[in-house]
Amino acid sequence: MEREEVMKKSKLLLALLVLCLMLPASLATAYQNPRPLSNEWPTYGSGDPYILKYKGVYYLYVSTKDSEIGIKAWSSTDLVNWTYAGLVATDPITKAAYAPEVIYWNGYFYMYTSPGGGGHYVLRSESPTGPFTIQTPNKGLTIDGHVFIDDDGQWYFYRAAHGQMVAHRMSDPYTFGPGFNTGATVNGGWTEGATVVKRNGKYYMTYTGNHVHSPAYRVDYAVSDNPLTGFVPVQNQNPVLISTEGPTIGLGHNGLVTGPDLDSMYMFYHDWKGYTPEGWPIRSINMDRVAWNGDKMIVLGPTTTSQPDPALPAFQDRFNRTAIGSSWTNVNGGTWGIYNQELMWQDTLGTTTAYKQITNAATASNYTAEFHAKQMARGTSASPRYGATFSYVDENNYGVAMLSSKNNRLETNIVIGGVSQGWVNAALPAGYDYSKWHNIRVEKSGNTFKIYVDNMLKVTRSANLGGGKVGYLTEDTHADFAYVAFSNQAGGSSDWDAYKPIPGKIEAVHYMSGGEGVGYHDLTPANLGGQYRSDAVDIRVNPEGGYNVGWNQTGEWLKYRVNVAAAGAYDVTFRMATTMNGVGIRLWDGATALTGVVSIPNTGGWDAWRSITVTNIPMTQGLRELRVEFVTGEADFASMEFHTHAAVPSLTDNFNDNNSDGWKRWEGNWSVSGGQYHSAGGTFAKTTFGNDNWANYTVEADIRMNEAGGDAGIIVRGTNPADGLERAQGNADFLQGYYAYIKTDGVYLGKQNYNWSNLAGFTTPLAINTWHKMKVVVNGTNIKVYVNDMTTPKLDYNDYSPTAFTHGKIGLRTAYKNTSFDNVILYP
Missing domain, CATH: 2.60.120.560 (Exo-inulinase; domain 1)
Known part of the structure; x- marks a missing residue:
């Protein structure tokens, strides 16, 4: 009997292995919406999600069931696998705590929530998992508070209202100035759930309306040059997220968070399933990728089929061991060690020698790197400081971004061929506490380096320095160092190789990376339009928003990564412009032509865009690489959008x-x-x-x-x-x-x-x-x-x-x- 049982188990395992091999490639490491969490509020689920990232770990907070007290949280390192962290706040005030959001600043975590929608309280903790304690009386200001900190350290608070999102300048984490109409509104009705991010000098606000119990609950976005006012809803794209029928409906109250690869962005939101016996909404968490085409934001969703998991960094280290190990190399000495399997330290003082620990792993030419550091003690020299090194090749070629508590600033330098390119410094906010953890982020695209401290862009500088290793360093400072990572992506470049869901829309400029013969074939040696990407594909500004691929000639092609939800027939709509007659394109999946030569009409101008739909093309489920071939003539290409094909009956x-x-x-x-x-x-x-x-x-x-x-x-x-x-x-x-x-x-x-x-x-x-x-x-x-x-x-x-x-x-x-x-x- 024992041998028979073993044989049965072996056959079962073999069957499961065969089943896994038969599944589409997209299911290898994939998630699927909606996404239930462990220990959710019974019969209520999870709504109004907010994600905080701190030292390489994500923390998820959701609304509290109306009849219950306490605020729940979960943690994750990859945005997919979530571990319940328990009740992070238990004060009676937290009964029915709506939409709790947490922001980290100077060693403290500040939580903003409006219990029962009756006005906001501010709570505080020294840990993202609590305990959070009440710090203020009821501050009013309706519901759905959101805090954004600008590059200059100025805080802003956004909250819901009828016909507008309202913004307040804050003088400290507890004090709110007068309200300003931001200009963001969902069709003039009740508007709530703001999230603000800053990208390339512009402020992007997502927000939701008009009622949480409606299948039409939806997300719009607006853009401004000012964090307080002047937000203009993007009419050509709104609603940016909506579904009133099907597996998920009533989508909204989103948050935006940078993915584990340090470059991608994800939108978390809830869907609405109906009502609890008490009449409260039942909701679940969903996650979809956000892609960018210039200043145009695209949500790659809503999806309800398997999607690839968020990409991880090319390198990361959480120091969860007892020794520094062989993946790091010491430069110039110092006294280094590992504490509590959670951080690395250096404690030698009294000299301005730059003690360094350098990774053996090196970045590509373009990359994003993230560092975490805090000061334990500083020496008496003229310039005690600590921080990160990047693009490190050797002691004659590297960059540094260091925090100086003595001067209350970020200090950066780049050395090329043993010659300093000059120190470029930036003041940090008054009262900065260097004994607390701070984040340094370096984004390198081409010769441009952007250096952030606690998500504030502080220094932008140019230098002819390539990629290299990263690491930590001190000068006359005892410092602790935590989670470090880098990704070979920067400025949203990870969007190019992301698998876009089909059904869905794909921007023409999001062709694969890899260069000539891999991601594209182009007959010109350089980008004739000079925009967006630095390879040979010709790209120009599109008056309809973002960028488009232009000057496409006979014989050129572009390749795209897609994730096809199910095998079957699809329709595809190409957005094209041309002044020529006889233009033809063709769509391929590998060596299989999905279409014949598709005729593109003369649209009458290079900015006279037209949508051309081809119906009933066969597609294979899973992760695929599609190729758009320009067979004859010349045309500009903006996007292609796929729908499931459905025959129209009589x-x-x-x-x-x-x-x-x-x-x-x-x-x-x-x-x-x-x-x-x-x-x-x-x-x-x-x-x-x-x-x-x-x-x-x-x-x-x-x-x-x-x-x-x-x-x-x-x-x-x-x-x-x-x-x-x-x-x-x-x-x-x-x-x-x-x-x-x-x-x-x-x-x-x-x-x-x-x-x-x-x-x-x-x-x-x-x-x-x-x-x-x-x-x-x-x-x-x-x-x-x-x-x-x-x-x-x-x-x-x-x-x-x-x-x-x-x-x-x-x-x-x-x-x-x-x-x-x-x-x-x-x-x-």
């Missing part, structure tokens, strides 16, 4: 069975009687039918306006519908799609993208209490609208905008008009 609904099976009602008062589908009017109302992935089709309907006011018509290419009336949101445009409609004075076409845009109109009298036949034909980005005359369209409109909708279901809509519909017909 169907008719005359409602003679007196039901509306298959139609989903969102707002208004709909009913079926007398073989007709009725909207009672009095408000806006919509009902939808079909598949989000339908592309080109014709839909017809008979429409009778039963009163003079308002409008009524047909929805085409509709996605993400939601009830705009629930929870007092009062938004008529909870949909992404087109609305062709009639009024008593004519025929009109508009576009809904959680806002409204008028597109076209045709004036003609149309009687009430009379049946009018409407037909809408969508093909590519062309929309034709026929009313009564089925031969000549009243409207013939081309949506050339970057937000053109190419796929979606059909629907019926009314706005303040009692209307009857009949004989809805759909065909490809």
